[in-house]
Amino acid sequence: MNHREPDRVPVMCQLALGHYFLHCEAAPSDIWFDSQTFAQALIQLQRRYRFDGILVNIPGRPPDWKSRIECHQRNPDGERLRWKSGLQTMFPPDDNPQTFLSDGGRLPRANYRSVDLHDPAIQRIPGYVWNTWHTPELWDIAPGADLSDPAAYAAWFTAALEVVQRSVSDISVHVEIFSPFTHLMELFGYEQALMALVDVPKLCHEALALFTRNALAQVQLYGAHRPDAILVSSAFAGAGFISRPMYREFVMPYEDEVFRAIRGKGCKSYVHTCGAIGDRLDLMAETAVDGIDTLDPPPLGTVDLSQAKAQYSQRFFFKGNLDSVNEMLHADETTFERAVEDRIRIGKPSSGYILSSACSVAPHVKPERLRRLTDLAERLGTY
DSSP, X not given: OOOOOOSBOOBOOOBOHHHHHHHSSSOHHHHHHXXXXXXXXXXXXXXXXXXXXXXXOSOOOOTTGGGGEEEEEEETXXXXXXXXXXXXXEEOTTSOOEEEOTTSOBOOOOOTTTOOTTOGGGGGOHHHHHHHTOOGGGOOSOTTOOTTSGGGSOGGGGHHHHHHHHHOSSSEEEEEEEOXXXXXXXXXXXXXXXXXXXXXXXXXXXXXXXHHHHXXXXXXXXXXXXXXXXXXXXXXXXXXXXXXXXXXXXXXXXHHHHHHHHHHTTOEEEEEOOSOOTTSHHHHTTSSOOEEEEOOOTTTOOOOHHHHHHHHXXXXXXXXXXXXXXIIISOOHHHHHHHHHHHHHHHSTTSOEEEXXXXXXXXXSOHHHHHHHHHHHXXXXXX
C-alpha cells in the first residue's frame, strides 16, 4: 500500500459471508450477529489461507443481541430468527442473511418523492437500517441521535475491529465503511435511487451530504483504533449503474471528503467498486483515495490490469482483478493457476499490488484453491 517493495506479492481476499457460514464451525447467526464470533471467524480463515490481511467488513453488534430473539429455528435449509418485534431473519447456509416483515414481506424503504431528510426517523427505516447496519431490534442508538457525532454511537460499534487487533500482530488489519452513494442506494432501494438521481438531483445531493457527515463520524471512530487501512464500499458506482457524468457529480465529491478524512487519521484508503470501472479510473485518480479494489476483468468488468498498472502504478495501489466466478469458482486447475500466475506477473513490478479475487470470494470456492493463492505468491511473487 505504501509502494515499498515487500518480500513478496501480498495475498488478501475478502470472503463472502456465505463462505464463512460454510467453512467455520460457528452458526451463521452467531457469525453475523456476534462481534466476538465474527472476529474469530475472520482470524480462523485468515490463518487457514495464510492471507496477509483481514478486512473487518461489518460493524460490531450489541453484546445482548440474543435477548431480543423470540424464536430461533434450525433446519437443513438454514436458520430462522424471529425477533420480539415480529420481524424475521433468514440465514441460508451459503448466502447473506435477509430480514423480512412478520408476514414475509420485504422491509420498507424510503420514498424519494415524500422523504423528509430532516426527520431522524429516516435513519431507522427498516429496509435501510438492515442493509447498512443490522435489524432495528439491535439499534441501540437514541432515536433522535445525530449520527454525524461520533459520541452518538455505542461502544460496541468498533468491537469486532478491537477483537481482531488484540488477536493478531503480524498482518494488516483493515475496516470497512459504506460510501455516501451506497447509503443513498440503500435508503431508497436500487431502482428508486437510480430514478431519484434523475428526478430529484437536489434531494440526492442533500442526502449525500448527510451521509457524508455520518461516514466522517465513523472514520473518526475507526480511525481512533489506527487500522492499517479503511475500505470505502462503493459497490454501485460502476458503469453498470451510473454514467461518468453521474459518477463525477454524485460520487466523487462526497467520497473525496471521506478519503481525505481517512488520510487525516494516518490510514490508507481504498475503494471497492464492482463491475465496469475501466472508464473512470482517471476520475478516481482525481480524488484522495490511495488504492482501488475489485478491478473486475472482462467479462465481469472492464479493467485490464496491465493497462491500469501502466497508467496508474505510481498513483494507486491495486487489489484484485482475479475473476471470482470464471477464474476462481468454475475454472479448472490449469485455468485457475494460469490466471493467478498472470496477475502476479503483471502486478508484481514496482510493487503496489495485492493478489486478490476481484470481488468477494464466492461461498463455494474450494478452500484448497484459496490456500494455493499464497503458495503461488511465495513461489512466483518474491522480490
